[in-house]
Amino acid sequence: DARVTQTPRHKVTEMGQEVTMRCQPILGHNTVFWYRQTMMQGLELLAYFRNRAPLDDSGMPKDRFSAEMPDATLATLKIQPSEPRDSAVYFCASGLASYGYTFGSGTRLTVV
């Protein structure tokens, strides 16, 4: 089965450090999302790309978060500097518009 691959699966970092999360979408999928999941807020959309172009990043704190798709096989989400409130599980999902999306297994981020 095709799958969305996220790395790392777990990351513990100190406040102030830079964090980079990576996602390999399913080959052929033209839409890529970044979601964040917390107990309090549930699943929140951070950003998404279509055909590698950023379409919406309004859910992201712009001062510290950035999302890019350097090529069709890689999406990155960067936090610099990280803060304890960024602790969450970050999911990448990919798909073809309007047909449901496939999620990766997530990156569990802990900022201490």
Added chain:
Amino acid sequence: GQQLNQSPQSMFIQEGEDVSMNCTSSSIFNTWLWYKQDPGEGPVLLIALYKAGELTSNGRLTAQFGITRKDSFLNISASIPSDVGIYFCAGQRTGANNLFFGTGTRLTVIP
């Protein structure tokens, strides 16, 4: 942001029982999706609904797209232990790519 409310928040049921959960929104969606999330994993798509009134089944799962387009229902028949997890509804609008997720229903099945 858009809020989709799911109920119940959690359920404890005996193996073999049927389960019903629903999702309501204050606004209209043109696509409704149901996902299941196991611990430590991402949500997995169970059923997609594209038309108001549509009733779709996937094995023991049946989901309906409400006529008002503001709600959706998921039923699981004859529950088994592996049904344990968190079930999320998600809505999508025509012309928009992003999904709005519900608050989730945590299901526990007692053997």
